[in-house]
Amino acid sequence: MKFPLSLILCTMLSSTVFSQQFDYGKINYEDQLIDRNTIDSSANAVVIQEYGTSRMFLNDDGRINLLFKYHVKLKIFNKDGFRHANIVIPAYKGENHEEYISEIRASTYNYNAGVFEETMMDKKAIFTEQRSKYIELTKFTLPNLKDGSIIEYSYELLSPNIFNYKSWDFQSDIPKISSEYQVNIPAVYNYNVVLRGPYKLTDQKVERDNECMRLMGAKIDCSKISYIMKKIPAFIEEDFMTAASNFKSAVYFELSDSQRPDGSKQSFTKTWKDVDYELKSAKEFGGQMKRKDLYKDIIPNIIKDSPTDLAKAKAIYGYIKKQLKWNNYYGINTEGNLKAVMDNRTGNVADLNLSLIAALSAADLDAEAVILSTREKGLVNKLFSVITEFNYVVAKVNIGSESYLLDATEPLLPFGLLPLRCINDQGRVINLKKPSYWIDLKASQKSTTSYILAGTLGRDGKIKGTITTHSLGYDAFMKRQEIKKYNSIAEYVEKLDEKMTNLSIQKEEILNVDSLDNILTEKYEIEFSVHDLTNADQLYLNPFFINRISKNPFNLSERTYPIDLGTANDERIVINITLPEKYELLEKPKDLGIALPNGGGKYVLQTTLNNDILTITQLKQLSKSIYQAEEYPYLKEFFNKIIQNQKTDLLLKRAK
Missing domain, CATH: 2.60.120.1130 (Jelly Rolls)
Structure with a gap:
């Protein structure tokens, strides 16, 4: 289900469901009485209450940031449920775009002799792990776990990313009794909202939050919207599926436009014509596709024994796979320039496959780029043109009436066969001289x-x-x-x-x-x-x-x-x-x-x-x-x- 935030504001839905915000440390006897047989007899844990909020604010340097607060209370039924007390919180750590985790609290409650005994987590139990170049994980485990323990934790995440407003997963791998997400969005911002998954909201509230912030001296009202879902079944992952995010019940946000102080609008939802221009003119993408000059002197030797265009393409594909090694990083933009890639003989997905495109072009073959989202990342929302939804790029070479998709990251892949991680619905073909278009991503061989x-x-x-x-x-x-x-x-x-x-x-x-x-x-x-x-x-x-x-x-x-x-x-x-x-x-x-x-x-x-x-x-x-x-x-x-x-x-x- 997809609809603009402006539509929500026009309807101003009323609600009989009150906010599910709850105080930290207030454990009820009713929590102890929760029986998994009345919820899901196969569940090892259940979320009793889950509440999150997101709001924008101006930081000290005048930039708008997003503050996300999360608070959850769970009941652990047995030892198999102890894994739900191992908490991992991801934060993005990119250039000029760093997220920070703070204000972590965590407690375990065990019912003993008619009272709840609280064991608070020591702050020293919190540690971080650099999962990749761009992702840092904050980890901790709640203490003193027993069958029947109730655990509770909360944290805050500060993010400069307001384009993709913080999403919310209603479903997880255990059932939830109640889940609510409240967003406060200034009236000068308009978001496209996407509700994904098989389950509908139990209720929804929209209120006006007067003068919630001040921008350039002007007082701005906010829309306070609550998305509420109750009695949510667990989402059980099974073999042979793409990203779980494609199918879980969740709400996503994408910035459509914002209103400037002079009353004009700045649009963020781009057309593919805009995206084409941005990619083709970007130094890290289109600029590298054009670097066939790097290969003009060595191509004749590579293809000297190749009488047909198909044979030439295969020879070049084999050469690039042999010369360049993948560093296991994804991305549609190169990390450097292709000359440096040639010298260092290593690079990310874009470094290798844009090098392949440049080399194919140097042999006067018709080569294009195909940007895509891998299976584990999820499906691309084709209603909107958003570059950040793509995390991978492969080459496409057209020979006669046939087209072949190529990925140089895997030395053992035969010509024309993509890794299974790339077989994910459709990709967008980027041609330096023509408008972009969608292409099916299907396995060329069984x-x-x-x-x-x-x-x-x-x-x-x-x-x-x-x-x-x-x-x-x-x-x-x-x-x-x-x-x-x-x-x-x-x-x-x-x-x-x-x-x-x-x-x-x-x-x-x-x-x-x-x-x-x-x-x-x-x-x-x-x-x-x-x-x-x-x-x-x-x-x-x-x-x-x-x-x-x-x-x-x-x-x-x-x-x-x-x-x-x-x-x-x-x-x-x-x-x-x-x-x-x-x-x-x-x-x-x-x-x-x-x-x-x-x-x-x-x-x-x-x-x-x-x-x-x-x-x-x-x-x-x-x-x-x-x-x-x-x-x-x-x-x-x-x-x-x-x-x-x-x-x-x-x-x-x-x-x-």
């Missing part, structure tokens, strides 16, 4: 792996044979990453052998580890026992020893957000075992063929015994990269059936 086991059962009860694995797409990329963690192929295989407790690797051959455009092939000569000769007439064998699914990745009773795999998946397993003599197949897992609705995928299992050769074939396909929330029950049941069937062993009996 994850594909096939396993073929050809083995022979000996009279000693051992199966000897070869497992051959072929990997493509993201499966191959992740496997190459795993292999490269080790000093050698032999070391990798040694660790792999240790993990396979029932199977021994005798010999290995791994092909195309560095040939990224080819199929990654692994061949292992293996040996494992299926019986110890004590009863060779009967043979039990579980055929699901390759990538067995032991746990359902989908366990929620209901999921309110999409299942985002990032890419479609295809896995095939074929097992052929030659038996030493005639056997009968007495028991086997049920031959199975199940399909997801709307062409979403399928699973097929078949077991046969013909001419002393036991054959087990499996096919598991997830044909879509994204499944909607309403498809969740089908996916859950799909995996349940597979897991249940894989619990059954084969029973072979020697024929008489």
Whole structure:
């Protein structure tokens, strides 16, 4: 739900719900009586009350700052809930834009002999951690925790960032009884307000706060708005999702415009035409895209053996990945200039990928930039043109009728495949000569792996044979990453052998580890026992020893957000075992063929015994990269059936 603050002010909603502000240290007997079975029987903790306020004020140097105050009271039900007493508060620490945490108070209350005993946190327990170049974390843990403890803490955050007014998450990973956020916004500022998530506000209050501040000698009124939500279910994160912020119930603010002292308005919500101009003229973005002169002397040597434009692009892509190393920092702007990047051979995402664009342009290839928001950051709000919502940039090269998206940060990525972190809805293409436009960010390849086991059962009860694995797409990329963690192929295989407790690797051959455009092939000569000769007439064998699914990745009773795999998946397993003599197949897992609705995928299992050769074939396909929330029950049941069937062993009996 999206609406301008001005609309709220016009409606001036009345409310029967009173402010949920509460005094620190006032613990009630009713707090002690809270029973999780009446709220959420699976919860290990619950927020009893949560209250926050934000207001603007003029600091001593005449600049407008934002003061955010937070106060919360929780009940811890058991030891599994103790983690909610480990508090982490992030603060941004950028150039000319520093946030500060202060006024921290924290207490634990335990009910004993009819009274609450308070244990106050020692200030020495507070420490800071520099998480990244721009983020500092303030951390503390509340003391004297027990089953049934009530904890309370509060703090203040001072920020110069008034463009993105402090947001508020109504949902967290534990349920909340009451959550309220009150904002005081001067009338000269107009914000777009976005309510996100599945749950609606319980109530909302709007009041006028007369003469709340003075700007350039003028008295300014404020709008005091309270957003209230009660009985809020926990938001449970599960595998295969993008940023939780895309789906949690929360309220966000974005500055639209402000009124100057002369009565005119300054607009902050920009059009894409404005953003295009800003990016193209920025020294750290458009200025670096234009630096093809840096590569004009070395490009001829890079592409000398490349007869086509596609071959040239691949050669340049390989060169940049080899020459430049990513420093693990994101950003759409370079940290320096590309000449320094070339000299130092390292840089952030923008340094590497704008270098790639400049190099492609130097070869007279049509190269563009694509700015995007990564999966963990969240979806971009496409109603408004806000540069700060983007945290990543990749290259796009157009060859004939085809376009390829490239990211030089990952040396093991093949040409045209983006890291999964970039597969997040849409990105904005920035062209130095044309207006920008949206592009879908989809995986260009699916994850594909096939396993073929050809083995022979000996009279000693051992199966000897070869497992051959072929990997493509993201499966191959992740496997190459795993292999490269080790000093050698032999070391990798040694660790792999240790993990396979029932199977021994005798010999290995791994092909195309560095040939990224080819199929990654692994061949292992293996040996494992299926019986110890004590009863060779009967043979039990579980055929699901390759990538067995032991746990359902989908366990929620209901999921309110999409299942985002990032890419479609295809896995095939074929097992052929030659038996030493005639056997009968007495028991086997049920031959199975199940399909997801709307062409979403399928699973097929078949077991046969013909001419002393036991054959087990499996096919598991997830044909879509994204499944909607309403498809969740089908996916859950799909995996349940597979897991249940894989619990059954084969029973072979020697024929008489």
